[in-house]
Amino acid sequence: ETGVTQSPTHLIKTRGQQVTLRCSSQSGHNTVSWYQQALGQGPQFIFQYYREEENGRGNFPPRFSGLQFPNYSSELNVNALELDDSALYLCASTPGQGLDYGYTFGSGTRLTVV
C-alpha cells in the first residue's frame, strides 16, 4: 500500500488567483473526500467523490470544485482565492461508501494566500 499522496506539499498564491491541488488515493480506494483545516481547528468537510461523481458537499461556496478520475485520483480546484482560504487541505480515501473502513488521509497541501 502506498497510502494517500498529495501534491504539492506547500503552495503560495495571490488573492484572486486559481489553484489546483492533487490527490492520489490509496490503491483499491474508490471514494475520495477533501477537507480544509484552518490553523488550530479541526478539519472541515468540503466534498466527497465516489466513482467520479460528487455525492456529498459541505458548507463551501461553488468556487470550490473538484474532479475524480477513472483511476480514482482527484483534484480540488479553488477559484478567486481569498485570504481566508489559507489552510491545510487534506485528501482522504476509503475503499467503500461506508465509514466502517476508516479513512486514510494524506499529509495535506499547505496553501497560503497573500
Next chain:
Amino acid sequence: DAKTTQPPSMDCAEGRAANLPCNHSTISGNEYVYWYRQIHSQGPQYIIHGLKNNETNEMASLIITEDRKSSTLILPHATLRDTAVYYCIASSGGATNKLIFGTGTLLAVQP
C-alpha cells in the same frame, strides 16, 4: 450528526495508560463513535470505531457506556509518539460519509 465534547488537553506519563473521554449525549441509535488522531504536520489517522459494544484493536480500546452518551479511548501504554490531537466523532455515515471534526483533545505524553 451528534455533537461531541472533549477536554482541550490532557497529560499522560510515558508507559502509562492514556484515557481520553468524550461526551456525546445527543447521539442517536444509528450513530457510531469514531476516533482519529492527528500528529503534528500530518493528516488524521483512523484509530477505532464502535456502535455500542466495546472494541479493541492493535492501537487502542474503545469503551462506550451502556446509555451511549459517553465513551473513552484507551491507549494502554502511551509512548512519546502518541502525542497528538485526538478527535472523537459521532456519525451515522450514510452516503456522504463525512466526518465532522471538533477541536479535539491534545494529548501530551511526558517522558
